[in-house]
Structure formats: structure tokens, C-alpha cells
Amino acid sequence: MTGTLALRSVAAPDAETVAFGAEPGAPVRVRPGSSALERWYVAVALGGQGRYAAAAAVLEPLLVGPGVPVAVAAHAAITLAAHRRQLGGHAAARRYDALGLRLASSVACDPAADLYGSGLLAARVDALVGLAADAVGTGAPASAQRLLDTAESLLRAGGVGGGGWRPTVRLGWVRAELALVRGDAAGAVEPARKALECAQHAGSVxxxxxxxxxxxxxxxxxxxxxxxxVVELDAAAAEAERAGLLPLVWPARLAAADLLERGAGTPSNANDATRTISGESVNDPLDGPARRRHAALAALSVIEERADPLGKRLLGDSGRVSVPPPVM
Incomplete structure (x- = not known):
């Protein structure tokens, strides 16, 4: 080769990899001829990036589209519920989680192994876990407990791998959240640890x-x-920001701010690191909790711009944009 530069064509990651793999911030779109399942992968990836309006535009047709498999329609409803809940709309999410459960329970369940949790068993578990999260958010912890126990029983009955790793991770998140709401911090640690170990094994960033x-x-x-x-939360927020996962940036920043306001200090070397990873100038007048709340608000403002009209209203009603609340 002389006088020319050889260019290597690098294929963009598929939507499945963006949704559940190592490149969550990569651009995705619905390609001509995409299957219903592939469209769901696109919507999951968009939601992970905080592009809720774009995700809703993909998900809503899957709820009513002719020929959409029941499992995919159920997952579309559950994913739309998750996005509503992430914008503070627990009550709005509940109707979609309930729809997902009805759809997933309307046909016989195939317990075959399902890596990414896109089958009927995973949909049933996901819907129950989503309803439990809705119950936590609307102040019904006893109901949340019953729903989580039912979800775990279904998952166990399905056998190892029957529902994929993802419902197991989500179950751990909500069990931890419920324990924290009940004031049982010690009881939150183990389900959170199991969720982390499962996610690490799966490799989903x-x-x-x-x-x-x-x-x-x-x-x-x-x-x-x-x-x-605080150091770990700052690091997670910075990694989420680099990965294009804004819905994870703001809770990590707020959680760090809460800890600092409760008297947590950071070692001097960690202070330098967190100033660097926050993406803000070291001369910024904001510091400590204020710096992190400002960063959280900035992330939420971008998320609001990317939300559909209902999502914007839910976010505004929740007060998260104007006055970000403590996390968990």
C-alpha cells in the first residue's frame, strides 16, 4: 500500500448489545425490517440513555401492533412503566406494569433458558417487580413485599437461567429499596450485593x-x-456520564450529596479525584453537596429535554427538576 490510508470499517453495535452489554451509550435506531424484539432492544437502549420520548415512540406501537409477540408486548409495557417511574411517575407506571402482567399471564409460559430476559417468565417476574417498585413509591411496603415474594417464587420455579439474569438483578434492586424505606439498612445490603454480583457476571455496563x-x-x-x-458514588456517576447513562448520573450525585450533608468527609486525595471526574472547574464556587446537587440538576435538565410531554409533566410534578430530593 503506497500513498493511501487503509480505513477499517467498524460495525456499530447492535441494539441488543447497547441495551444489555458493554456499549450502552452507542447510538441506536429502528432499522427497516426490524423485528418486534429488536425494536424493544432499541427502546431499552434509548431509555438507558434517558431518551424517553424516543423510547416511548418505539414502545407504544409494540403494545397494539399486529403480529407483535405477547412476550414482547408485555416487555414493552413493563419498560414503558420503568421509564415513567424513573421520571417520578409511580402511579402512572402502575397501569403499564399491570398491563404487562396481564399480557404475560395470558398465554402458557415457556421456561426455556432466556439470556436477556425477553421471554414470558421474565416478563411475569419483571411486571411483579415493577409493581413492587410502584408500591414502594406510593407508600405501600406490605404490598411491595408480597409482590417481590411472588416474583422470586416464580423465578425459582423457572429454574436456573429460565428468566435470564436481568429479572434477578431488578429483584435485588427493589428488595434493597424496600428495606431502606423500612429503615432496615442491614437488610438492604445482601440483595444489593447479589444484584451487583449478578450484573457483573452478565457484563451489562x-x-x-x-x-x-x-x-x-x-x-x-x-x-x-x-x-x-462518596468516592464510589462519584466514580459511578462519572462512569455513567462517560457511558451516556444520564438516568444514573443524577441519583449517584444526589446520594453523594446526601452523605456529605450528613457529615461524611472525603480523603484529600479523593477530593482531587472527585473534582476532576465531576467535569466542573476546580474554580467553581460550588463545592461539596452543592456541587453534586448542581451536577444532578444539570443531568435532570437534559433528561427533561429528552422526555415526551407526559414524561415532562411527571418529572415536573415529582419536583425532581426544581428541587432534587434525596435518593432512597
């Missing part, structure tokens, strides 16, 4: 980062060194 946040918060509230927790 998005699920690992969220599991790290949940586990770190649970461990910190349970008595783990708070300064170390």
Missing part, C-alpha cells in the same frame, strides 16, 4: 453501574465508611 449505586447507598446507610461511599 448499565446494570453494573446501577447495582453499584444501590449497593453503595445500602452499605453506607448500614454503617460502611461514608467517605469511601
Amino acid at each position: 448499565r446494570h453494573v453501574l446501577k447495582s453499584r449505586i444501590v449497593f453503595t447507598v445500602a452499605a453506607a446507610v448500614a454503617g460502611t465508611e461514608p467517605a469511601a461511599a
Whole structure:
């Protein structure tokens, strides 16, 4: 080869890899001829990036489209519920989780192994876990407990791998959240740890980062060194930002701010690191909790721009944009 530059064509990752793999921030779109399942992967990836309006535009036709497999329609409803819940709309999410459960329960369940949790068993478990999260958010912990126990029983009945790794991770997240809401921080640590281990084994960057946040918060509230927790939350927020996962940036920043406001200090070397990874100038007048709340608000503002009209209203009603609340 002389006088020319050889260019290597690098294929963009498929939507499945973006949704559940190592490149969660990569661009995705619905390609001509995409199957219903592939469209669901696209919507999951878009939601992970906080592109809720684009995700809803893909998900809503899957609820009513002719020829859409029942399992995919159920997962579409459950995913739409998750996106509504992430914008603060627990009550709005509940109707979609309930729809997902009805759809997933309308036909016989095939317990065959399902890596990414796209089958009927995973949909039933996901719907129950989603309903439990809705119950936690609307102040019904006893109902949440019953739903989680039912979900875990279904998952166990399906056998190893029957529902994939993803429902197991989500079950751990909500069990940890419920324990924290009940004031049982010690009881939150183990399900959070199991969720993290499962996500790490699966290799999904998005699920690992969220599991790290949940586990770190649970461990910190349970008595783990708070300064170390702030460093870990700052690191998770920075990694989420680099990965294009804005829905994980703001809770990590707020959790770190909460810990600092409760008296957690960070070692001097960690201060330097967190200033660098926050993406803000070291001369910024904001510091400590204020710096992190400002970063959280900036992430939420971008998320609001990417939401559909209902999502914008839910986010505004929740107060997260104007006054970000403590996490968990």
C-alpha cells in the first residue's frame, strides 16, 4: 500500500448489545425490517440513555401492533412503566406494569433458558417487580413485599437461567429499596450485593453501574465508611456520564450529596479525584453537596429535554427538576 490510508470499517453495535452489554451509550435506531424484539432492544437502549420520548415512540406501537409477540408486548409495557417511574411517575407506571402482567399471564409460559430476559417468565417476574417498585413509591411496603415474594417464587420455579439474569438483578434492586424505606439498612445490603454480583457476571455496563449505586447507598446507610461511599458514588456517576447513562448520573450525585450533608468527609486525595471526574472547574464556587446537587440538576435538565410531554409533566410534578430530593 503506497500513498493511501487503509480505513477499517467498524460495525456499530447492535441494539441488543447497547441495551444489555458493554456499549450502552452507542447510538441506536429502528432499522427497516426490524423485528418486534429488536425494536424493544432499541427502546431499552434509548431509555438507558434517558431518551424517553424516543423510547416511548418505539414502545407504544409494540403494545397494539399486529403480529407483535405477547412476550414482547408485555416487555414493552413493563419498560414503558420503568421509564415513567424513573421520571417520578409511580402511579402512572402502575397501569403499564399491570398491563404487562396481564399480557404475560395470558398465554402458557415457556421456561426455556432466556439470556436477556425477553421471554414470558421474565416478563411475569419483571411486571411483579415493577409493581413492587410502584408500591414502594406510593407508600405501600406490605404490598411491595408480597409482590417481590411472588416474583422470586416464580423465578425459582423457572429454574436456573429460565428468566435470564436481568429479572434477578431488578429483584435485588427493589428488595434493597424496600428495606431502606423500612429503615432496615442491614437488610438492604445482601440483595444489593447479589444484584451487583449478578450484573457483573452478565457484563451489562448499565446494570453494573446501577447495582453499584444501590449497593453503595445500602452499605453506607448500614454503617460502611461514608467517605469511601462518596468516592464510589462519584466514580459511578462519572462512569455513567462517560457511558451516556444520564438516568444514573443524577441519583449517584444526589446520594453523594446526601452523605456529605450528613457529615461524611472525603480523603484529600479523593477530593482531587472527585473534582476532576465531576467535569466542573476546580474554580467553581460550588463545592461539596452543592456541587453534586448542581451536577444532578444539570443531568435532570437534559433528561427533561429528552422526555415526551407526559414524561415532562411527571418529572415536573415529582419536583425532581426544581428541587432534587434525596435518593432512597
